[in-house]
Amino acid sequence: MKLPASLYSRRAFLNGLIGGWLAALGAAFISPFVKYIVPPTREPDQVSVPLADYQDMAPHTVKGFAWGNKPGFLKRSEAGDYVAFVGVCTHLDCNITFIAEQRRFFCACHEGWYDEDGLNVAGPPPAPLRRLAVSVEGDALIVKRPG
Amino acid sequence: MSSLRAWIEDRLGLRPVAAFLAKKEVPCHTHTFLYYTGSSVLLFLGIQIVTGVLLALYYQPTLAEANASVVRIITEMPLGWLVRSVHSWSATFMIAAVFVHLLGIAFTKAYRKPREATWLSGVLLLACSLAFGFTGYLLPWDELSLAATKVGTNLPKALPLVGTFLTQVLRAGEDVTGDTLSRFFIMHVSVLPLALLAILGLHVFLVQRHGMSVPLDAERDKLELPAIPFWPNFFFREAAVWLVLLGVLLTIAVFAAPGLGPQADLMAPAPEGIKPEWYFLFMFQTLKLFPARILGLNGELVAVLIMMAGMAAVLLVPFIDNRPFERKGKVVTALAWAGLAYAVGMSIWSLL
Amino acid sequence: MNGRRRVIAAAAIFVLGALVAAGLLEARVQAPAQASVKPAAAAPGQEKPAAVRPARERMAVYVVLAWVWLSIAVLLGFLRMRIREADRVHRMGLVRAAERSLKGPGL
Numbered sequence: 001m002k003l004p005a006s007l008y009s010r011r012a013f014l015n016g017l018i019g020g021w022l023a024a025l026g027a028a029f030i031s032p033f034v035k036y037i038v039p040p041t042r043e044p045d046q047v048s049v050p051l052a053d054y055q056d057m058a059p060h061t062v063k064g065f066a067w068g069n070k071p072g073f074l075k076r077s078e079a080g081d082y083v084a085f086v087g088v089c090t091h092l093d094c095n096i097t098f099i100a101e102q103r104r105f106f107c108a109c110h111e112g113w114y115d116e117d118g119l120n121v122a123g124p125p126p127a128p129l130r131r132l133a134v135s136v137e138g139d140a141l142i143v144k145r146p147g
Numbered sequence: 148m149s150s151l152r153a154w155i156e157d158r159l160g161l162r163p164v165a166a167f168l169a170k171k172e173v174p175c176h177t178h179t180f181l182y183y184t185g186s187s188v189l190l191f192l193g194i195q196i197v198t199g200v201l202l203a204l205y206y207q208p209t210l211a212e213a214n215a216s217v218v219r220i221i222t223e224m225p226l227g228w229l230v231r232s233v234h235s236w237s238a239t240f241m242i243a244a245v246f247v248h249l250l251g252i253a254f255t256k257a258y259r260k261p262r263e264a265t266w267l268s269g270v271l272l273l274a275c276s277l278a279f280g281f282t283g284y285l286l287p288w289d290e291l292s293l294a295a296t297k298v299g300t301n302l303p304k305a306l307p308l309v310g311t312f313l314t315q316v317l318r319a320g321e322d323v324t325g326d327t328l329s330r331f332f333i334m335h336v337s338v339l340p341l342a343l344l345a346i347l348g349l350h351v352f353l354v355q356r357h358g359m360s361v362p363l364d365a366e367r368d369k370l371e372l373p374a375i376p377f378w379p380n381f382f383f384r385e386a387a388v389w390l391v392l393l394g395v396l397l398t399i400a401v402f403a404a405p406g407l408g409p410q411a412d413l414m415a416p417a418p419e420g421i422k423p424e425w426y427f428l429f430m431f432q433t434l435k436l437f438p439a440r441i442l443g444l445n446g447e448l449v450a451v452l453i454m455m456a457g458m459a460a461v462l463l464v465p466f467i468d469n470r471p472f473e474r475k476g477k478v479v480t481a482l483a484w485a486g487l488a489y490a491v492g493m494s495i496w497s498l499l
Numbered sequence: 500m501n502g503r504r505r506v507i508a509a510a511a512i513f514v515l516g517a518l519v520a521a522g523l524l525e526a527r528v529q530a531p532a533q534a535s536v537k538p539a540a541a542a543p544g545q546e547k548p549a550a551v552r553p554a555r556e557r558m559a560v561y562v563v564l565a566w567v568w569l570s571i572a573v574l575l576g577f578l579r580m581r582i583r584e585a586d587r588v589h590r591m592g593l594v595r596a597a598e599r600s601l602k603g604p605g606l
Contacts, residue, residue: 010584011581011584011585011588014577014580014581014584015581017577018574018577018578018581021570021573021574021577022574024570025566025567025570025574028563028566028567028570029563029567032225032226032559032563033201033226033230035225035226036201036224036225036226036227036230037201037204039223039224039225225556226556226560229560375586375589376585376589379581379585380582380585380586380589383578383581383582383585384578384582386578387574387575387578387579387582390571390574390575390578391571391575393571394567394568394571397564397567398564398568401560401561401564
């Protein structure tokens with residue numbers, strides 16, 4: 001089917017070609033730099049802490065450790081083994097603290113409360129604290145991401 | 148789309164600007180290629196700003212962290228080495244383009260009336276570019292950059308009265324320290340960019356105001372040179388030049404990425420073979436040649452004074468060469484060639 | 500003109516092919532030996548060269564560089580066409596004629 005007149009002027013067609021290819025070149029060029037701008041700050045796969053520091057903990061007490069860039073909490077249970085939580089409030093990411101007398105975790109930002117098993121009991125937090133898997137290996141406590 | 152354009156036009160009223168740009172013409176003659184030099188500088192400046200911001204996302208301008216943060220950028224951040232390589236090479240390309248632009252203007256005497264102010268602002272822009280190079284060189288805080296900065300900031304001391312004070316201002320004290328690094332950093336990313344953009348605005352405005360200058364014989368013989376419209380004819384030619392320059396820059400940046408020396412140690416002796424960036428080599432060599440004392444005066448002082456006289460001559464050449472069409476003009480041209488030969492010769496000698 | 504174009508096209512394909520081939524060879528050599536980023540060993544007092552990058556990243560950079568040059572060649576072709584069109588229109592004097600007609604007859 002031959003058209004009586006062209007849809008685009010030669011000028012517009014060439015402008016479109018130039019602009020289009022330039023855009024493709026630009027996109028191909030810029031996309032790797034997006035990774036530069038947003039580098040991956042992943043949490044560690046596992047963290048090892050010396051068992052000696054945590055051996056003498058009484059049951060229902062909590063001690064901190066470093067989980068990558070975040071605070072972690074190790075709790076000694078009644079049976080003597082350990083439970084690990086990520087010490088970050090599930091509401092808006094503030095760092096939480098453990099109130100020993102109440103055996104509860106407290107987030108000062110919006111007064112959120114978690115019980116000693118990490119369950120959210122009062123205030124705005126929508127979910128329980130994230131748990132991590134703990135195992136004893138030799139003279140170290142290995143804290144891993146669950147699953 | 149056209150209603151959006153109408154909305155903007157009602158509020159900004161830029162139709163006279165658009166009309167001016169639509170009518171802008173570029174004369175055609177054997178030296179028309181020199182018209183590409185100015186926009187090439189602009190291209191590299193844009194690249195510097197973008198890559199500079201990217202580097203500043205991870206660079207830490209403190210004595211303890213500067214070198215380590217650069218190491219982190221080039222080893223850990225994805226394509227960080229390429230960002231740094233492009234920034235480093237584009238700095239060289241930009242200053243080279245500034246020199247080519249300056250030489251093109253100088254040898255066609257485009258600084259003659261009425262473009263003297265354009266030349267003055269241009270020389271100020273050259274000073275800004277060199278200052279960018281000097282301040283940026285210290286930021287990786289490795290042995291070589293510390294040594295180069297010590298030498299460079301020592302130069303003003305030769306001047307009487309104000310010398311010591313100037314050096315102390317540059318160094319934030321007697322010696323090059325972490326304070327010097329902070330100072331150079333804020334100059335490099337804030338003070339110099341603001342100054343450069345302000346002077347550049349004036350420079351570009353003046354260029355548009357006076358239009359493109361024509362070669363001497365065309366003006367003298369009152370020739371009517373053919374001209375092509377800036378948009379779209381000249382602009383698309385310029386775009387082609389930009390594309391090739393970008394390709395060359397990227398290729399060199401990929402295959403010749405710069406490394407990083409060991410972290411600067413304020414107590415260590417100067418490393419061997421220190422030299423400044425290539426655009427300062429001729430000054431460096433000139434200083435090395437001067438004996439300690441000349442005619443009873445401090446040799447370094449004489450050298451610094453001569454260099455300052457040279458810089459003043461470059462700044463004031465439109466006023467020195469006030470009769471470009473006559474014999475005086477030819478004398479100035481010969482002196483300019485001599486100056487260029489001196490700078491190139493000294494630079495090459497310093498590398499041998 | 501045709502012969503010269505063929506030579507230029509052949510040279511371009513050769514250079515691009517060399518870039519891509521270099522990238523592939525690099526990957527084949529580096530991949531078994533290298534699992535992650537290794538900063539290059541630096542002799543004391545000597546300048547540390549830019550870190551050895553993982554093979555995949557280097558090949559990706561070479562491929563992108565080849566694509567960049569190919570795109571530049573294509574874009575230069577398009578630009579040449581566009582410039583010829585613009586020069587043709589300028590020589591025809593269409594814009595000047597339009598301005599003249601806007602000003603009205605007799606001018």
